Amino acid sequence: MGREIPVKPASEVIKLSVTEKSHPFGGALYQVRPMDLASYGYVEEEYLLSGDAKIYTWPEGQKYAGIEREGAKYTTRFLIRKPADPAKFSGTVVVEMFNWARGYDRAIALWGNCHKYMMREGDAWVGVSVRANVIDNLRKFDEERYGRLSYENPIPKEHRLDRSQSNTYHDDYTDPDRENGLTWDMYSQLGMLFKEQSERNPLYGYSVKAVVGTGATAGDLATYVAAVDPVSCREDGSPIYDGYLIFMTGAPGNVNQYEEKLHHLDERCKFYGKVPLMRVYTCRDMLGGGMHPDWAYMQRRNDSNEAGNYYRSYEIAGTGLMLKYTYYTEPSHEDVEKMGLKIVNGRTWKAWSEEDLATFEFPTRYALDAALDNLKKWILDGTNPPSTKPYETEQVYPATVLSMDELGNVKGGMRLPYLEVPAYHFKTDATASPLEPExxxxxxxxxxxxxxxxxxxxxxxxxxxxxxxxxxxxxxxEAENCTFWNK
Known part of the structure; x- marks a missing residue:
């Protein structure tokens, strides 16, 4: 464990109003498929969060992050969806780092996959903006609403390190006038907020039992759990977050704007959690050369229930990236276009077609529902979650490939009935095609x-x-209603 340092609370929490002219970006009523939260007994609110953040450093050979600079200012925004009746609250708050890769916020980890489960359970969900590229675009969407948002780099230009040859500097999502390293203390302060006994806490009057961190955000949450969480705590010394579920991606990324991200063979990629930690992977997270060339295959470690070294890994057989199911909970086309994002980070932005959406894909949400359910029990009553096998592989790094069966489906992994009683060929890009009649x-x-x-x-x-x-x-x-034998 690292030397834990109490994190100062956020300095300001401001609730934003909703009017005919101004609404939250990504709000439930403004998704691709609008969602009436009231019909589930839920309400949605949006807040600005401001505070002082430390800039961390994580040099090679150092197990956890150290402090490089203190007192940097930030302001971000977060959405919260919670039961309207506090008596129906489960006690669990899920705090999701929004994915930022397209230049706008997407909740593609747990809200996108598990919203029905969470609302059945009575969980509260929070989504927070964590990257400067999104913050800049939110201001374009609604300057009056989001004009205060800031991830400004606190280091004067004349004192910044020259990283013109680094892979960080050339990252499409990096702006030298912004500092994405402000995210770590911001995320700590947000988690702490929900444990405060104060009226500024959006869950004041609710009985909070556990705060869970989650996200599918490149290496961001992995960086936080590996480097920052071990050296951070609340003022009373207790953990800020009570558990984590990291979906997709592999190695930790950049701890600040200037240092290189970890190489995928760095031993620090094999981190455990000081609180219960789950990693949930798809086939496309394991190897190199794809959209997620993180080589998570090389970062495998044993499951552990040991206090302070918690870990559970689930490699879901049959699934991949770019899940269509989460698309319905993404921000509406109209709101994305208000940002001017016809082209996002060099890639054409386009919606799924109706033809695309009509085709079957592996229901990754079922695996994630079970993972979240098991994580909550691990946190709240100490029930150890099940272990599953990893994907089977062939050859050795860097020529490693996944082993496939005679149907073209991956061997090993967390296997749901779709793999054990197959009716489809499941491809590693998340698409599927029915098995032939013969x-x-x-x-x-x-x-x-x-x-x-x-x-x-x-x-x-x-x-x-x-x-x-x-x-x-x-x-x-679904099996009882299938039409395979009607052809």
């Missing part, structure tokens, strides 16, 4: 046989805690 005929003696095998597999997953009941029921219903 293959189905070899695997199953008609529809009744297929449905019975699905039910048996579902029961096995329930017993192993790899599914929650609602998702198990949905898988069985």
């Amino acid at each position: 293959i189905l005929a070899k695997l199953y003696n008609g529809k009744e046989d297929y449905v019975e095998k699905v039910k048996n597999s579902v029961q096995s997953c329930l017993e192993k805690k790899l599914l929650i009941k609602e998702d198990a029921d949905a898988i069985i219903q």
